[in-house]
Amino acid sequence: MNDILLGCIQCGKCTGGCPVSVRSSLNIRKLIYRSLIKIKDKNKDLGIWECTTCSTCSIRCPKGVNVVDYIIDLRSDEIERGKVQPQVRDTLESVFKFGNPWGRVREKRADWIEENGVKILQPGEKTEFLYFVGCTPCYDTRTQEVARAMVRVLKTASCDFSILGTRETCCGNEIKRMGEVGLFEMLIEDNSKLFKGISIKTLFTTSPHCYNTFKNEYPGLDFAIEHYTTLINRFIKEGRINPEGKFERKVVFHDPCFLGKQNDVFEEPREILRAIPGIELVEFERSREKSLCCEGGGGRMWVESESEEERLAVTRVKDAADLKVDVIATACPFCLLTLEDAVKTSNLEDKIKIMDIIEILDWVTKVENDKLTD
Ligand code: SF4
Ligand code: SF4
Numbered sequence: 001m002n003d004i005l006l007g008c009i010q011c012g013k014c015t016g017g018c019p020v021s022v023r024s025s026l027n028i029r030k031l032i033y034r035s036l037i038k039i040k041d042k043n044k045d046l047g048i049w050e051c052t053t054c055s056t057c058s059i060r061c062p063k064g065v066n067v068v069d070y071i072i073d074l075r076s077d078e079i080e081r082g083k084v085q086p087q088v089r090d091t092l093e094s095v096f097k098f099g100n101p102w103g104r105v106r107e108k109r110a111d112w113i114e115e116n117g118v119k120i121l122q123p124g125e126k127t128e129f130l131y132f133v134g135c136t137p138c139y140d141t142r143t144q145e146v147a148r149a150m151v152r153v154l155k156t157a158s159c160d161f162s163i164l165g166t167r168e169t170c171c172g173n174e175i176k177r178m179g180e181v182g183l184f185e186m187l188i189e190d191n192s193k194l195f196k197g198i199s200i201k202t203l204f205t206t207s208p209h210c211y212n213t214f215k216n217e218y219p220g221l222d223f224a225i226e227h228y229t230t231l232i233n234r235f236i237k238e239g240r241i242n243p244e245g246k247f248e249r250k251v252v253f254h255d256p257c258f259l260g261k262q263n264d265v266f267e268e269p270r271e272i273l274r275a276i277p278g279i280e281l282v283e284f285e286r287s288r289e290k291s292l293c294c295e296g297g298g299g300r301m302w303v304e305s306e307s308e309e310e311r312l313a314v315t316r317v318k319d320a321a322d323l324k325v326d327v328i329a330t331a332c333p334f335c336l337l338t339l340e341d342a343v344k345t346s347n348l349e350d351k352i353k354i355m356d357i358i359e360i361l362d363w364v365t366k367v368e369n370d371k372l373t374d
């Protein structure tokens with residue numbers, strides 16, 4: 001029997017809280033039961049690729065069973081047997097070859113940078129803040145806008161920050177959760193070597209996924225690790241960033257699972273939004289620890305769902321429409337992309353805009369306000 005499962009009493013609280021169990025064949029309690037009584041069905045994945053690794057199950061389990069690690073184990077088995085969707089295989093191969101899951105060459109990793117530039121840290125150099133941009137904001141055209149907004153806002157804060165440019169490589173958070181633990185360990189080694197060659201006081205990330213793995217899964221890092229929302233919130237409190245313009249919109253904050261549920265960062269994103277003049281901030285009924293997952297985590301950006309049922313991001317957008325908000329704000333590139341896609345497929349593009357918090361702050365702190373239109 002898998003040791004991770006010792007203690008399971010089959011109460012079903014994991015399945016009861018699992019957001020994807022309502023729209024797919026994934027039934028985590030049943031999977032655990034099959035493992036406990038040693039049923040082996042190597043031809044069926046029983047919905048394991050539907051899991052978003054949101055961790056709701058592990059958080060709800062009264063016996064402390066780490067359900068997510070069990071799912072990762074099951075995925076590792078599938079990968080070892082070569083029983084994975086071609087898209088999953090291509091994603092893993094891309095990380096191995098190019099250091100990103102998007103199949104893009106390393107040389108283009110820093111192409112998102114605007115003409116006025118940002119300092120690229122060279123081996124042996126020092127920086128107070130290292131901005132770890134992440135694969136998605138480096139390559140995806142929509143989330144590149146988030147990285148550019150980050151740079152503009154940090155410049156208004158007179159922050160001494162640098163990036164790694166084309167030397168930056170995938171953090172591996174999603175790779176581990178897709179079950180490719182060997183490749184994840186290789187990425188830890190590559191990144192740790194890169195960090196050892198420079199001197200950093202604080203590393204901060206765009207993505208809660210990068211933040212999660214650097215903070216909780218990389219051994220021996222000797223600098224502080226933050227998600228940008230905690231850093232920016234501190235800069236606002238210290239008066240280094242002054243949101244002066246008005247953003248007169250009704251806004252709801254969507255908690256990213258890897259920021260809130262998994263790392264207890266609930267307040268800082270809301271404090272930033274409250275500091276922005278003009279915002280009417282409202283809450284989803286399912287918010288904070290109970291926030292509904294957008295289905296972007298756990299490698300799901302690169303996994304084809306087997307289910308025809310309504311996607312959770314669509315449910316989320318409909319909930320936002322019921323609240324009559326103008327903007328869903330979030331602080332994660334995956335949430336941004338899944339929610340934006342859901343707004344399009346729900347024909348709500350004219351009513352609801354999806355924005356990263358840093359984009360809203362960019363709007364009110366500067367400057368190039370003409371980039372965003374009503
Ligand atoms: S919540 Fe925990 S104890 Fe209950 S069925 Fe799930 S894994 Fe087992
Ligand atoms: S991590 Fe989330 S999606 Fe995966 S089984 Fe647990 S509750 Fe369900």
